[in-house]
Amino acid sequence: MSEDGKIFLGASDQDVELALKYANRHGLISGATGTGKTVTLQIMTEGFSNAGVPVFVADVKGDLSGLAVEGAETEKEFLYSRAEQIGLDGYGPAAMPVVFWDLFGEKGHPVRATVTEMGPLLLSQMLELNPTQEGVLAVTFRVADEEGLPLLDLEDLRALLTNVAERRAELSARYGNVSAASVAAIQRRLLQLEDQGAKHFFGEPRLDLNDFFRTTRDGRGHVNILAADRLMMTPKLYATFLLWLLSELFEELPEIGDPEKPILVFFFDEAHLLFDDAPPALLDRIEQVVRLIRSKGVGVYFSTQSPLDVPDSVSRQLGNRVQHALRAYTPKERRAVRAAAETFRPNPDFNSVDVITELGIGEALVSTLLKKGVPAEVERTLIRPPSSRLGPATNAERAAIMKEDGLGRIYDEAIDRHSAADILAERAERAAEEAEAAEKRAAKEKERSRKTKTTSSRSRSRRMSSTEKAVNQAVRTGTSTLIRELIRGVLGGLKRR
Numbered sequence: 091m092s093e094d095g096k097i098f099l100g101a102s103d104q105d106v107e108l109a110l111k112y113a114n115r116h117g118l119i120s121g122a123t124g125t126g127k128t129v130t131l132q133i134m135t136e137g138f139s140n141a142g143v144p145v146f147v148a149d150v151k152g153d154l155s156g157l158a159v160e161g162a163e164t165e166k167e168f169l170y171s172r173a174e175q176i177g178l179d180g181y182g183p184a185a186m187p188v189v190f191w192d193l194f195g196e197k198g199h200p201v202r203a204t205v206t207e208m209g210p211l212l213l214s215q216m217l218e219l220n221p222t223q224e225g226v227l228a229v230t231f232r233v234a235d236e237e238g239l240p241l242l243d244l245e246d247l248r249a250l251l252t253n254v255a256e257r258r259a260e261l262s263a264r265y266g267n268v269s270a271a272s273v274a275a276i277q278r279r280l281l282q283l284e285d286q287g288a289k290h291f292f293g294e295p296r297l298d299l300n301d302f303f304r305t306t307r308d309g310r311g312h313v314n315i316l317a318a319d320r321l322m323m324t325p326k327l328y329a330t331f332l333l334w335l336l337s338e339l340f341e342e343l344p345e346i347g348d349p350e351k352p353i354l355v356f357f358f359d360e361a362h363l364l365f366d367d368a369p370p371a372l373l374d375r376i377e378q379v380v381r382l383i384r385s386k387g388v389g390v391y392f393s394t395q396s397p398l399d400v401p402d403s404v405s406r407q408l409g410n411r412v413q414h415a416l417r418a419y420t421p422k423e424r425r426a427v428r429a430a431a432e433t434f435r436p437n438p439d440f441n442s443v444d445v446i447t448e449l450g451i452g453e454a455l456v457s458t459l460l461k462k463g464v465p466a467e468v469e470r471t472l473i474r475p476p477s478s479r480l481g482p483a484t485n486a487e488r489a490a491i492m493k494e495d496g497l498g499r500i501y502d503e504a505i506d507r508h509s510a511a512d513i514l515a516e517r518a519e520r521a522a523e524e525a526e527a528a529e530k531r532a533a534k535e536k537e538r539s540r541k542t543k544t545t546s547s548r549s550r551s552r553r554m555s556s557t558e559k560a561v562n563q564a565v566r567t568g569t570s571t572l573i574r575e576l577i578r579g580v581l582g583g584l585k586r587r
Contacts, residue, residue: 095109095110095111095141095350095351096108096109096110097110097113097134097137097138097141098137098178098474099130099133099134099137099412099456099458099471099473099474100176100454100456100471100472100473100474101176101177101178101471101472101474102456102469102470102471102472103469104469106456106458106469106471107458108134108137108410108458109458109459109460110141110143110350110351110352111348111349111350111351112348112409112410112458112459112460112463113138113143113351113352113355113389113410114348114349114352114384114387114388114389115384115389115407115408115409115410115459115463116380116384116389116390116391116392116407116408116409116410117389117390117391117392117408117409117410117411117412118391118392118393118394118397118400118405118408118410118411118412118413119131119134119391119392119393119394119411119412119414120393120394120395120396120397120399120411120412120413120414120416120430121395121413121414121415121416121449121454122395122414122415122416122417123395124451125414125415125449125451125454126414126451126452126453126454126473127393127414128151128153128154129452129473129475129476129480130412130414130454130473131147131154131357131359131391131393132153132154132156132157132476132478132480133473133474133475133476134355134357134391135147135154135157135186135313135355135357136157136184136186136476136477136478138311138352138355139186139187139310139311139312139313140310141311141351142305142309142310142311142351143311143351143352143353143354143355144302144303144304144305144311144312144313144314144353144354144355145311145312145313145314145354145355145356145357146302146314146316146335146354146355146356146357147313147314147315147316147356147357147359148316148318148321148328148332148357148358148359148360149315149316149317149318149319149359150318150319150322150359150360151319152317152319152482153480153481153482154315155188155190155197155315155317155482155483155488156478156479156480156481156482156483157185157186157188157313157315157478157479158185158186158188158190158313158315158478158479158483158487158488158491159185159478159479159483159487160183160184160185160477160478160479161183161184161476161477161478161479161480162479162480162481165479165480166183168475169181169183169475169476169480170475172452172472172474172475173474173475175472176472176474178474178475181475181477182477183477183478184477184478185478186310186313186478187306187310187311187312187313188312188313188314188315188491189301189304189312189313189314189315189491189495189497190315190317190488190491190492191314191315191316191317192316192317193287193290193291193316193321193327193331194287194290194317194320194321195290195502196317196320197317197488198315198316198317198488198492199492199495199497199498199500199501199502200290200501200502200504201291201297201316201331201501202290202291202292202293202294202295202296202297202501202504203291203292203296203297203334203338204240204241204242204243204292204293204294204296205241205242205243205244205246205247205292206231206234206240206241206242207296207334207338208292208330208334209231210224210227210228210230210231211224211371211372211375212330212333212334212337212372213227213330214227215326215329215330215368215369215372216283216288216326216327216330217276217279217280217283217326218279218326219275219276219279222269222272223272223275223276225266225272226254226268226269226272226273226276227276229254229261229265229266229268230247230250230251230254232265233250233253233254233261234250234510239509239510239513239514240507240508240509240510241509241510242292242293242294242507242509242510243289243292243293243509244280244283244284244288244289244292245511246509246510246511247280247510248277248280248511249510249511249514249515250510250511250514251273251276251277251280252273252277253514254268254273255268255270255273255274258270258273283327286323286324286327287320287321287324287327288324288327291327291331293504293505293506294504294505294506294507295500295501295504295505297501298500299338299339299342301497301500302314302354303353303354318359322360325363325366328360328363329363329364329366332358332364333364333372333375333376333379335356336356336358336379336383336390337375337379339354339356339383339386339388340379340382340383340386340388343383343386343387343388344386345385345386346385346386346387347385348384348385349387352387352388352389353386353387353388354387354388354389355388355389355390355391356388356389356390356391357391357393358390358391358392358393359393360393360394361392361393361394361399361400362394362395362396362399362400364376365399365400365401365404373401373403376404377401377403377404377407380404380407381407391410392404392408396416396423396426397413397426397429397430397433398422398425398426398429405433409458409459409463409465410457410458410459411433411434411455411456411457411458412454412455412456413430413434413446413454413455413456414449414453414454415446415447415448415449415450415451415453416430416446416447417447418447427443427446427447428443430442430446430455431443431446433457434455434457434465434467434468435457435465435466435467435468436467436468437467437468437469437470440470442455442468445470449470452472452473453470453471453472453473454470454471454473455468455469455470455471456468456469456471457469
């Protein structure tokens with residue numbers, strides 16, 4: 091439900107709402123497992139969609155696929171009771187306009203990107219390369235750029251790495267050390283990544299980001315749901331894909347300042363996976379994208395168990411916050427509670443540190459941005475019920491929705507375009523042909539040389555026979571003195587008298 095440019099989140103002593111004008115100032119949803127984060131994410135997604143804002147959300151547990159269908163009859167009593175409790179007028183079951191996506195192409199339309207688009211920094215993060223190996227990968231991408239080699243899929247990258255290894259002496263002189271050991275290590279990591287399913291992600295047709303910005307005829311924003319339950323089994327691939335997607339949005343969208351409502355809202359579930367073990371260069375990139383992408387009309391919302399999962403450099407940019415219950419049994423957990431409480435503008439009616447550990451399921455401390463981006467006082471809020479299903483859509487429901495959205499004809503079939511692997515294979519074939527031709531030329535030249543030597547030898551032989559004839563003639567004519575001089579001249583005095 092959205093009225094007067096606001097999304098109704100729940101009720102406290104007053105209505106707690108999120109202003110669409112400040113929704114691109116990003117946000118954080120945090121709380122322990124089972125406290126209601128998924129439902130909060132679901133009702134915020136519904137609110138944005140109803141306000142005409144497209145949404146992208148990663149569905150880690152499969153529950154968010156329920157956005158595509160109306161709330162079930164079995165849930166009706168609870169949902170209506172909650173709606174009445176918080177004074178939610180006009181509540182009723184409703185489905186959202188949903189598009190399903192899946193890197194593996196099983197529970198949604200395939201999402202693909204080319205290796206070139208991913209780039210060496212993100213790919214190094216995905217492959218968990220060390221600095222030396224990362225440098226070799228950067229050289230490989232430079233070679234691809236300079237020699238016009240399209241890197242579309244993993245086969246292209248493997249072929250180019252093999253080529254780089256063969257030319258490592260030449261490339262080392264130009265770019266620094268390119269070792270065979272580093273190339274081999276990257277090749278092994280690529281094999282592991284392929285076994286994890288990345289071969290489905292790298293390729294064409296590449297994702298057209300414009301397909302994330304669609305709205306329905308009645309003005310609702312499409313909800314793009316990425317099936318991430320299988321993807322979560324490979325955390326590096328999951329985190330790197332979502333960061334790539336965010337980076338692509340940042341690179342392609344124009345600057346628009348602060349619009350009246352976002353043009354897209356991006357929910358990053360299990361956000362800790364993005365930051366765990368991330369190198370400084372990658373963290374700098376994340377901070378830059380989060381800081382600047384809001385001026386392009388995109389709101390980014392992180393969902394995670396603890397607010398400490400998000401680095402301070404990123405956390406300070408998250409203006410809208412929903413904090414569900416946290417447990418405080420250990421020193422680290424108590425630090426997380428204090429950290430969460432300190433991010434809110436205090437409310438004199440209660441102590442946030444105490445309340446965070448007392449919140450029930452479906453309750454949260456909420457603080458959103460008011461006029462001029464000023465944080466509201468934190469409110470203890472009973473979160474509104476969703477209109478869509480609490481729980482996953484069935485396979486049949488998912489398949490029917492995918493059939494009707496019109497995107498299958500664009501994305502479902504992979505395209506194998508002429509690319510680096512093909513070009514390098516053609517080069518190798520031409521080089522082999524040229525080598526064979528050169529070998530044949532050398533053989534012919536050698537044969538010509540042999541024949542020339544034979545002819546010369548015969549000529550010399552003929553000339554020697556003439557000399558012998560002259561000697562014989564001299565013997566016959568009795569010129570003994572001439573014979574002695576000739577023998578002396580030829581034998582070098584071996585028969586001195």
